[in-house]
């Protein structure tokens with residue numbers, strides 16, 4: 073049995089506001105095109121907000137979806153699965169890589185355990201309140217989740233997006249934490265794009281050549297095991313994904329449906345964006361790509377979605393760190409559209 077969800081098209085951001093924002097950009101006291109992609113990002117934010125010039129981004133919220141993955145016990149990562157729970161505790165303590173970046177750029181961070189293989193009884197109860205499973209299945213041997221677990225995790229993601237929007241989010245970011253998660257994320261992208269394991273497999277946390285070869289084999293085996301069952305995006309999440317990836321996908325679908333712009337992160341975030349676009353065609357119009365990760369599958373999925381990343385810093389941390397790093401660029405895009413004089417003001421008689 074596969075979980076089916078009829079694709080629900082998403083309304084695009086306001087075309088009228090987009091055109092007004094383009095007119096404002098063209099009229100600024102700058103040579104046409106001189107602001108490059110900063111101008112395009114400002115126009116995108118204005119149309120997503122439905123207002124010209126766009127409002128300052130004072131309430132930016134990141135949700136980190138955490139979970140463990142059965143494949144992590146099969147040599148696909150350079151690190152042991154116990155790191156996942158340890159990093160959840162580190163996010164709670166505000167000491168992770170993304171914590172430092174988020175504090176620097178005033179981004180609110182929420183971490184949620186969807187499937188960490190640890191009871192995590194020592195973290196605040198709201199972090200573990202949405203646990204669906206203790207570890208998702210090893211995808212080369214078994215399905216990651218049952219149909220019910222997949223739907224449950226997806227719906228949790230949607231609810232979490234609604235909560236963040238109710239808290240005033242003007243921009244949502246999605247992050248991930250989970251040793252082994254680059255394997256299911258790459259597999260999901262391979263299945264969606266019809267690509268072989270050899271094209272999507274990357275080094276993740278830094279596996280050596282033997283590790284890379286083994287990881288490619290695991291992905292190839294997972295794709296072979298599920299062939300014919302990945303035409304449906306929810307079935308892809310159940311067979312090749314995980315609870316954290318299903319929740320992250322629901323979060324992105326809900327953000328787009330509610331008309332709130334999203335800044336994507338690395339491989340996991342973009343694999344979920346690709347899946348969200350399959351579930352809710354048009355969702356991608358609400359997404360911008362924060363950065364290019366070193367993972368080949370992330371670039372392949374970004375190309376398919378037609379997204380050009382804001383930053384390309386060789387980052388591969390995950391956690392939402394690439395998205396948070398791009399936040400100052402988005403704030404710059406808002407500032408130029410808001411605060412630069414119009415050329416007509418400088419030369420009223422021209």
Ligand SMILES: O=C(O)c1ccc[n+]([C@@H]2O[C@H](COP(=O)([O-])O)[C@@H](O)[C@H]2O)c1
Pocket residue numbers: 148149150151248249250251252253254255275276277278279337338339340365366367370387388389390391
């Ligand atoms: O965001 C990315 O593109 C990215 C690339 C490589 C690694 N990561 C992070 O590293 C972990 C997964 O790597 P791995 O090798 O265990 O599959 C997971 O916690 C991710 O957040 C993240």
Ligand SMILES: Cc1cc2nc[nH]c2cc1C
Pocket residue numbers: 151155159248249250277389390391
């Ligand atoms: C230390 C560490 C931190 C991480 N953050 C995201 N993935 C990670 C993997 C490791 C190993």
